[in-house]
Amino acid sequence: MATLGELASLVKGKVVGESDLEITGVSGLDTAQPGEISLIAAAKMITAARESKASAFIFPSNLREFNFKGIEVDNPRLAFAQILWYFYPKKVYPEGIHPSAVVGEDFQHGADCYIGPLVSIGDRVKLGDGVILHPGVVLEDGVEIGDETEIKPNVTLCSGTKIGKRVIIHPGTVIGGDGFGFEKNSQGKHFKVPQVGCVVIEDDVEIGSNVTIDRATTGQTIIGAGTKIDNLVQIGHNVQVGKDNIMVAMTGIAGSTKVGDRVTLAGQAGINGHITIGDDTVVFARGMVISSLPANSVVSGQPARPHGEDMRIQAATGKLPELLKTIRQLEKRVAELEGKLN
Numbered sequence: 001m002a003t004l005g006e007l008a009s010l011v012k013g014k015v016v017g018e019s020d021l022e023i024t025g026v027s028g029l030d031t032a033q034p035g036e037i038s039l040i041a042a043a044k045m046i047t048a049a050r051e052s053k054a055s056a057f058i059f060p061s062n063l064r065e066f067n068f069k070g071i072e073v074d075n076p077r078l079a080f081a082q083i084l085w086y087f088y089p090k091k092v093y094p095e096g097i098h099p100s101a102v103v104g105e106d107f108q109h110g111a112d113c114y115i116g117p118l119v120s121i122g123d124r125v126k127l128g129d130g131v132i133l134h135p136g137v138v139l140e141d142g143v144e145i146g147d148e149t150e151i152k153p154n155v156t157l158c159s160g161t162k163i164g165k166r167v168i169i170h171p172g173t174v175i176g177g178d179g180f181g182f183e184k185n186s187q188g189k190h191f192k193v194p195q196v197g198c199v200v201i202e203d204d205v206e207i208g209s210n211v212t213i214d215r216a217t218t219g220q221t222i223i224g225a226g227t228k229i230d231n232l233v234q235i236g237h238n239v240q241v242g243k244d245n246i247m248v249a250m251t252g253i254a255g256s257t258k259v260g261d262r263v264t265l266a267g268q269a270g271i272n273g274h275i276t277i278g279d280d281t282v283v284f285a286r287g288m289v290i291s292s293l294p295a296n297s298v299v300s301g302q303p304a305r306p307h308g309e310d311m312r313i314q315a316a317t318g319k320l321p322e323l324l325k326t327i328r329q330l331e332k333r334v335a336e337l338e339g340k341l342n
Helices: 004-011 043-051 061-066 076-087 307-318 320-341
Strands: 014-016 036-039 056-059 070-072 174-177 182-184 190-192 198-201 212-214 220-223 298-300
Touching: 004 014, 004 070, 004 076, 036 076, 043 061, 056 076, 174 198, 198 212, 212 220, 298 307, 307 320
Parallel strands: 036 056, 056 070, 174 212, 198 220
Antiparallel strands: 014 070, 182 190
């Protein structure tokens, strides 16, 4: 529980109404109960807010005229997230190693680490302070994990993987599996290329469930600091991802591609191998990028083109049935005229 004034101070907002109003929780507009605070992120939510049972709202200054009580703030979505963390803080795990965990030789760990049931730790593994390993995690030989990183159940970090500080990896993800490398021999058989590099995940990265990030053939596959990766993303060997990227579910990046900083790859985006994606680029959902893109590109389509151009193509494509009908009518008319001339 907190007062409206305390929450406003937390998010650096302005109280509108009673500062000592007690807030018992936070919820969505349609599920909020009396005593709870909810979010009005934009004007289109006003009708739902009028019908909500919430006692207070988080809203931007341009909605001040609607006389809502609560917290006025520049970024209401960010404030909503901060208040969610206040009411639902991270679980604190007890320090220690569960008796069912299997630990290899030369294992090193810092203070306040939690190693859960059935965790498997190989040789020469190093953990920083406050690392959390949930049940069923597998750390192969030579894995290193930085301070305050949390590895969720059934994640596998293959040999030599390096994980930075404050990283979160969700269940079922595999990092450092072999890259997909084969060469055809003289008999037409696929000869496996050894994958002897590693994966480096820098600080403050979050990786969703069932993501696969392949180890480099030689050298490193790198995920830059602050990048957030959704579920079911595939990143090939030797890919270099910059800082603060967003990769939405089912995106795939082929090997040896370089992705700049602050790039957004929307759902099911496909990125060809051995190309470069410039800083601050946006690839719309299902965009198929087959060649390098300069910084600040905004593309969509298959193959990906500048978004405005692709929208014009899509609009024209929708008119094709009508155009085809017109062409057939014209062909019939031309045939009739030719018959009369003959």
